[in-house]
Amino acid sequence: MQGQDSNPTAGDDHRLAVRRIQRLSLHLTPIPRSLCDSDELQMLRCSRGTPKLVVETSNLSDYMRGKNREIQERIYEYFNSKPELQTPLEISKDDHRELCMRQLVGLVREAGIRPFRYVVDEPAKYFAVLEAVGSVDMSLGIKTGVQYSLWGGSVVNLGTKKHRDKYYDGIDSLEYPGCFAMTELHHGSNVQGLQTTATFDPLANEFIINTPNDGAIKWWIGNAAVHGKFATVFAKLLLPTHDIKGVSDMGVHAFIVPIRDLKTHQTLPGVEIHDCGQKVGLNGVDNGALKFSSVRIPRDNLLNRFGDVSRDGKYTSSLPTKNKRFAAMLGELVGGRVGLAYSSVGVLKISTTIAIRYSLLRQQFGPPKQPEISILDYQSHQHKLMPMLASTYAFHFATVHLVDNYSEMKRSHDEELIADVHVLSAGLKAYVTSYTAKALSICREACGGHGYAAVNRFGILRNDHDIFQTFEGDNTVLLQQVAADLLKQYKEKFQGGRFTVTWNYLRESMNAYLSQPNPVTARWESEDHLRDPKFQLDAFRYRTSRLLQSVAVRLRKHSKTLGGFGAWNRCLNHLLTLAESHIESVILSKFIEAVEICPDENSRAALKLVCDLYALDRIWKDIGTYRNVDYVAPNKAKAIHKLTEYLSFQVRNIARELVDTFDLPDHVTKAPIAMKSEAYSHYTQYVGF
Template sequence: MDSGCSGNAIAAATERIRLIGSHLEEGGVADHPRLETAACAKAMRKVEFETDRLAEFIRGKHREVQEKVYEYFLSRPELQTPVEISMNEHRDLCMRQLLGLVRDAGIRPFRYVLEDPEKYFAILEAVGSVDMSLGIKTGVQFSLWGGSVINLGTKKHRDKYFDGIDSLEYPGCFAMTELHHGSNVQGLQTTATFDLVNDEFVINTPNDGAIKWWIGNAAVHGKFATVFARLLLPTHDIKGHSDMGVHAFIVPIRDMKTHQTLPGVEINDCGHKVGLNGVDNGALRFRSVRISRENLLNRFGDVSREGKYTSPLPTINKRFAATLGELVGGRVGLAYSSVGVLKIAVTIATRYSLLRQQFGPPKQPEVSILDYQSQQHKLMPMLASTYAFHFATVHLVQKYSEMKVSHDDELVGDVHALSAGLKAYVTSYTAKSISICRESCGGHGYAAVNRFGSLRNDHDIFQTFEGDNTVLLQQVAGDLLKQYKEKFQGGTLAVTWSYLKESMNSYLSQPNPVTARWEGEEHLRDPKFQLDAFRYRTSRLLQSVAVRLRKHSQNLGAFGAWNRCLNHLLTLAESHIESVILAKFIEAVQRCPDKNAQAALKVVCDLYALDRIWNDIGTYRNVDYVAPNKAKAIHKLTDYLSFQVRNIAGELVDAFDLPDHVTRAPIAMQSEAYSQYTQYVGF
């Protein structure tokens, strides 16, 4: 080995040991660039704004009903979920919480599923903040079981079941997923064979792979299930039956009076889960279970007394798409609720980081751990992302509400793609962020009472149910490619993809060598530059993956080519969703009525945008969209904005307007956090 290199390595190691040792010296950290930048951050002009004004803008018109939920559970301590609770106790408590919400507090979420979806999702976010199991159980009862009845059925079903679902007299399940088939709904194997003689459908589980699995409300509380099965009609040919595709059926599973399992229905408990143990997930098997022909949810397909099938839609694929399209509310709710979970986690981590002091310059007071650049880089872009996701999911809920009124085909497609993308992107980000928040709070983050463990475990499944995230991102990529193809065939672009109208022109033209070198703060904080950068990346990814797919399909076929390009496709989908999120954040900043709050949001929005650009700076550098000096300026400005957001971090999390009895973590209390923490352990 070269002796010069060896000497340099030893010198570097010695310096590193000296720096680490300085952390342990009496008096705290020795002079160090990190603390110099922390001092600079304190010297910067702080953006001043009234927290209440920003909170009012964020919480919107349904703040009142959320407060009603919070106040009800505050007044009923026996309904608050303790830190330690067994699975069976948690299930019982969760049902009592839901009954109390509906019957005592008089909050009837089901009435808003159709009438006012925005209010429904606001309630869902609030109850999920109280206990995530309660949020999911609420969604199962009203979004899934109730939603399937009113969205896939007709007037006769609404007349018969609405009041019972609304009052919880008819607790129910949503039995779609099977042991061998999760996201591939068209591959479901459960059958519903029409018996012409008795005017009934016979529901059967043909093999173990077709057992309905992970069905919420099934193990303990459910009396009905919406069962998704292949509709088989008798024929006179050699096959004996004609398969009309997957349809939904109302199947009673327990006796209304005795609660005993009905004949032919077998129910087993899926058991203890990683999280959400207040939800009673079960497995269902059907052995020649007979139901009335009237129990077919017949909005998109019906069977007459004579066994004739009719539908307003001409093909199995169109009927299937229409059926799933009506169930998109579940994804909307998960995306929206996931942001609510992220708000809680970020609030806890930020408040603790402002409270906790650690080290400092020699013979001077210790500094807040949020003054350290490393802590800021963990939490401040996350706080900015939380705001970005909030505005994006509010937009999604508004679009969903419009869709439920107008039934406009273009809007239906737009909401389907946007909900798939936001659900996948937001839930994945939140899942990772909860762990980062836990780490940011050190040992105290590991205490169960400070909630990161339960938040992480309860939220983790958000990445899987209502569509596995990887599958959903592929749907987004597929829609983008379809839109890309239609552009060249003269078709129109749906609202979400409208910016791609320009993509073959401005967004895919050669980067301007002059603007590639602009590095002024005004330019980098210009929303047009930020949005153009996001959209340029998406447009290049779309064009390049289209070329790759065309090339590989010649040798591998369509499926093989898709699989070969899968990671590229997922990156494309994520890039597109990030572009949509940024666009909605910029719009929110512009319409904020309070100028001071608007200035604060602008700083947060700039951090979100530039942090994302910096994290993918290699992509921009590879195509000379950003010159080296501009890349450095972006990095420097991102650091500066992190310091700026740190200076208003307390006010920003306060604007989420989450009371202490909702966040519940002692280390996140707005006052006397340590005294409450010590009281909890018995001092």
């Protein structure tokens, strides 16, 4: 409205406010930020009510939660009916560990939920189980994952029929609680650098497991300190030779090593176990350290899907090199990353639900002589929470896509899909868990002093979730894997190679994304244009393509003087930004697809609004990149900012329905300030009034 109504009279206030809303698509002027009198406040309330979408939470929830809703509700109902299995706020480490084991036993033996049966055949259902039990107690979610994803998954994915026949039933029933002993004191992310050894003794037909130095002690091993009876131990497979070296290193392999007696539970000879002690969070999981001194195991305890040793000590494998065997082994273990990404979204749903419900409830300040208004009516609060709510929805659809791809990969064993899932699981796990970790602190802050009360869960959720950024691959390392794959695909593009699934957009139109920005398009600022999925996706992909091309040039330049490793380190921050940009492009594309195929019209309209907020908020947060290359002109940047604020305002109007769609019962969210009704009454009763 430049040059028009620049000095409206007081009597024009109503007309001006109405015109601003009605003509938003033309000039994108935001709702006035300063509301000083009762008439203006009433206008805000009216304007907020007029465009509000009708959201049928049951329809939208059915669309989002899908066919695995029933098993999650069974889990919620079981634990709600068992007060003795609910984790109290104040509990010692040792008591928490025992409770966590009782929770898992109750889930499996009493509630009849058998997660191991879904690990291979129905992965989507398995990840739904993990999300649900993690909502009950995150320690329970991790302990479940250790037993079935890691220990059990290593047996069925890295072993052969003889291993499944021997161990499957015991793992399924919890008769064989086990560990996943990969990480060492000196080595975590660099798995190929592990130092534990497994030397074959052909005379005894056994492997000898040894910890050669303290740096090779297996560390942070879940289930080891108290409950585990077996461990899948990752070690260098050494075969005796007749040359001067004496042994041949065949690379890292996995071995089943008993660590405690099945009947007495006593630690077995040669195995030394110590408790890693109190942690920042997840103290229901008994992390321990394992050291092996000449522990002998039968040759059959080698998990031999990708490499085997015969009775006379000869090594055979269907894969020709150590690196290919290693890649195949790790490729079978990506389920842990898939589960963490999926579960992290579950944590984000809980935290946003608590923060938004409380922000709708809490009233503070307002115009003189008028009722106080909800703190979610403040633009600053909307700025904190509404893009976060949009991101929660975006991550939901992205991780559902990841789970679907993982399930198809397990069924088909398609090589292209295996490569795609490996990179996508690394990227989504890193991106989503980092975002959720930051979001938890923002949610705590958004709830003020009441967010600091342990009963309202933010501290517990934050501490328990924090390690998601580290295990199953440190996030910085995982993002480098994504960047390395992008560069590999970039190189193959110019050599006629094939692209993996998530690279289709670069295969199809990379040249267009790298061309000079259209000076006309750069100035388009209508609402229809900015809310067009093609503009949004093009902007995300343009940024990724620019980052990829520029980092490739930089790496070539620096490698001449610094070598490959030095050049990579010099460009590391650039590479991490590239990986995050690519993952954001995938997230947005999957959100757009989910909007388009949503069968219910009202739900589709709500999802479109949320998707637009996610896309434009991300573009605005990196607006400097787009401005630096003239992809977005100054007025268009301003229009993006204004529309982002207005979309946050519109999402606020349906925020209650959007969090209700997550369908989390009060006994799952638990926080008194997040109760659907009489929240303050629950809170005061908790402290004794």
